[in-house]
Amino acid sequence: MVLSVEASIAAMAQEIERKFLVTGDGWRSQGQRVLYRQGYIPTTDARTVRIRVVGQQGYLTLKGPTAGVTRSEFEYPIPHDEAMAILDILCDPPLIEKWRTRIELEDLIWQIDEFLGANQGLILAEVELTQENQTLQYPSWLGPEVSHDPRYFNVNLARHPYTAWSDAAT
DSSP states (O other): OOOOHHHHHHHHSEEEEEEEEEOOSTTTTSSOEEEEEEEEEOOSSSOEEEEEEETTEEEEEEEOOOBTTEEEEEEEEEOHHHHHHHHHHTSOSSOEEEEEEEEEETTEEEEEEEEOGGGTTOEEEEEEOSSTTOOOOOOTTEEEEOTTOGGGSHHHHHHSOGGGSTTTTO
16 A cells, blocks of 8 residues: 555654643652743744754754644754754744653653743643543643643744733633
8 A cells, every 4th residue: 555645744753742731739749840942933824843942952843733633743853052043043032931841650751831931820731642532541730631722832822922811810
């Protein structure tokens, strides 16, 4: 069987991710925090071009449109100095800055993002899955799911920060 180019690419680089608000503090004693700084190069459609710095490593990430909780994703390491220059020169402000805590539970990796700056006060949990209908064990600190609410996509948090929402405290 011959796959189309689109099917071959989709099978090769898919991200299946669910997002939740975090409502408790039980996660704080688990995992280690790492500072993330990321920005977005403007696009005119549902595709995303992200530059991210984690510690001393830079990354270029290309993402396709989201269908359900799945989208194509391609990520490449780039030199730290180049990533910083791209953030400063090509990315629209404000940048996303957050502390990320990585926690392993039930064979899954949960990433808790505690946002800083214009998104201060927002704490999200993300989990990447192998299939959309995968069964999850919900940690006690997990709140409502926001996977289908585009306001919580990082690219949208850069364009419309959480602190500017009229319902940011809810």
